[in-house]
Amino acid sequence: MAELIFFIVFAIGAIAGSLGVLLARNPINSAISLVVGFFFLAGIYVLLNASFMGMIQVLVYAGAIMVLFIFVLMLLNFRDDEIVDAKIGFHQLVAVLMGVAMLVLLVQTIFSTNFVGSSLVAESVPQGFGEVAGIGTALMTTFVLPFEMAAVLLLTGIVSAVVIAKKRV
Amino acid sequence: MLSVPISWYLVLSAILFVIGTSGVLLRRNLIVMFMCVEIMLSAVNLSFIAFSRHYHDLTGHIFAFMVIAVAAAEAGIGLALIINVFRHRQNIDADQMNLIKG
Numbered sequence: 001m002a003e004l005i006f007f008i009v010f011a012i013g014a015i016a017g018s019l020g021v022l023l024a025r026n027p028i029n030s031a032i033s034l035v036v037g038f039f040f041l042a043g044i045y046v047l048l049n050a051s052f053m054g055m056i057q058v059l060v061y062a063g064a065i066m067v068l069f070i071f072v073l074m075l076l077n078f079r080d081d082e083i084v085d086a087k088i089g090f091h092q093l094v095a096v097l098m099g100v101a102m103l104v105l106l107v108q109t110i111f112s113t114n115f116v117g118s119s120l121v122a123e124s125v126p127q128g129f130g131e132v133a134g135i136g137t138a139l140m141t142t143f144v145l146p147f148e149m150a151a152v153l154l155l156t157g158i159v160s161a162v163v164i165a166k167k168r169v
Numbered sequence: 170m171l172s173v174p175i176s177w178y179l180v181l182s183a184i185l186f187v188i189g190t191s192g193v194l195l196r197r198n199l200i201v202m203f204m205c206v207e208i209m210l211s212a213v214n215l216s217f218i219a220f221s222r223h224y225h226d227l228t229g230h231i232f233a234f235m236v237i238a239v240a241a242a243e244a245g246i247g248l249a250l251i252i253n254v255f256r257h258r259q260n261i262d263a264d265q266m267n268l269i270k271g
Contacts, residue, residue: 001172003172004172007177014181014185015181015188018185018189018192019188021188022191027198034204034208037208041215044178044215045215045218048219048221048222049222050230052230053214053218056234056237057214057237060241061207061211061240065240065241068244068245069204069244069248072200072248073200076200076255076261087197087264095194098194099188099191100187102187102190103187106180106187110176110183111176115175115223129225129227130221130222135231138228146231150235150239153238154242157245157246158242158245161245161248161249162249164246167256
């Protein structure tokens with residue numbers, strides 16, 4: 001019961017935060033709305049016994065990536081008359097209709113799926129599921145190759161971002 | 170029985186994904202379009218973690234972790250590209266980036 005209440009609150013918060021990105025006129029408002037949405041999404045992760053991923057979502061996604069977005073928005077320094085205004089036209093209507101159609105398709109697929117093994121899976125997860133120790137062990141034993149490749153990818157990303165953003169190479 | 174079945178989490182993931190897709194299609198500001206791509210990635214992360222809890226398998230968490238790492242690298246490079254575009258064009262309106270149009 002408590003899980004249901006928390007889920008509804010966090011779900012409404014996440015959806016509202018995401019809709020705020022769409023509907024806000026000023027891009028800074030979009031960024032702040034997305035940060036709020038990510039916090040609610042991290043709450044949902046904790047509901048799903050994914051406490052480590054919830055922490056990573058707040059630290060990395062809301063705390064580093066969105067801060068980077070806000071840095072760049074402040075760097076570009078829009079004046080009030082430079083903010084691009086939304087157009088309401090035929091293309092926008094088609095986009096909304098396509099979004100609604102995709103949502104209907106996805107929801108119909110979800111509700112017509114018989115999730116295999118749902119009667120075999122016990123209700124409570126094993127002790128320490130989704131906590132730091134379990135994920136750390138998995139990352140260092142079964143998934144050590146993706147882990148190291150992610151490190152190389154991040155190094156490549158850092159070097160590329162510096163090279164691309166330089167004024168004179 | 171779980172009080173919140175997994176299909177509800179997946180429907181939430183679908184809603185967030187569709188919001189992100191509509192944002193990429195509707196908005197013209199390049200940075201806001203990029204933020205909507207991040208919304209889509211977060212929605213997929215939620216789906217991974219919901220399935221991971223459903224099947225008691227930590228693989229979903231590892232996938233979501235890698236998605237976040239890739240999103241971080243992609244955000245850095247994408248924003249560097251957007252800064253470059255702004256330096257040349259002085260605006261980041263996607264509708265005006267049509268030099269490739271025939």
